Amino acid sequence: MTVVTLARPDDADALSAFAETAFRHTFGHIYDPADLASFLTGWNPPDRIRAQLADPDWTIALVRGDGGAILGFVKLGPIDFDLPAGQPSEDATELHQLYVDHEAKGSGVAAALMEWGIAWARTRAAILYLSVFTENPRAQAFYRRYGFVDVGRNPFRVGNHIDEDRIWRLDL
Template sequence: MLRRATVADADALAGVARATFEETFGTLYSAADLATFLEQHNARDWAAEVADPAFAVLVVELGHTLVGYVKLGPPRLPFTPKTNAIELRQFYLLKPWQGSGLGPRMMDWALDEARTRGVAEIYLSVFIDNERARRFYVKYGFKDVGKYAFMVGNHADQDIVMRKTL
């Protein structure tokens, strides 16, 4: 089931955020850098964002277990939007559910939510070596517009910034 997150989901969102990042990227970083980064995914911060109308969070819940989420929010990437914009800040689904058809449903929600908010552009960033994610975003019409250093602790990764005009 796909549904809007509530503040009551904050603990589960924090857990899924940590789990999806670790399973996707955990082997790329030192334990210290990974721990520093994962501290950002805490229930207190999730609760604040879910309660903030500037954000929109969708959860993917199977049974009573969260297995993925999408988060839209105010742009914070190092770019200058040409028009009113929103950022697709996070888009994660645990590996057992990747390829299940949930990803397209999640993206459809994100694009519909952005349009409902009246924005003209949606931005995201993706790790340069995450080919699967990059192909997924290109399929939805996102185009590369630049690169930036994404920090995981003290480790700088190269991410690609992508934009889609709505």
């Protein structure tokens, strides 16, 4: 059974390192090393994670392995991208990140985190948005299984590189 728990402030360093490792493993091959380094420097530092954990508008939940290592996490909070015309931002929240250790993929960790995240979002909003890279079909298929639909474009900057991400919406 996969157990999802709320992250604590003392998890911030481990969450920051885990997020960077997961991002590098999944997307690192796409970017020039300088662009990747520039992005990762300010992307998820421990101080930002601690501040988010102290803010009631944010939540981070995680799954740990038997030895206590983080196997995955989900982060939800206020919307921080521009929504396409016609998409409501009121009564909405964003799934900012859902990362799973590459060796834990397919184990149920992502599903447990997604179900937890959707349940949390339902207590706060009527709509859940997320952004997903166009070249990540595995993630797109996963989100589609939960009922998310593509509603528009979201340019995502990594250093000087701009990816084509898509904004997906789930009516809660």
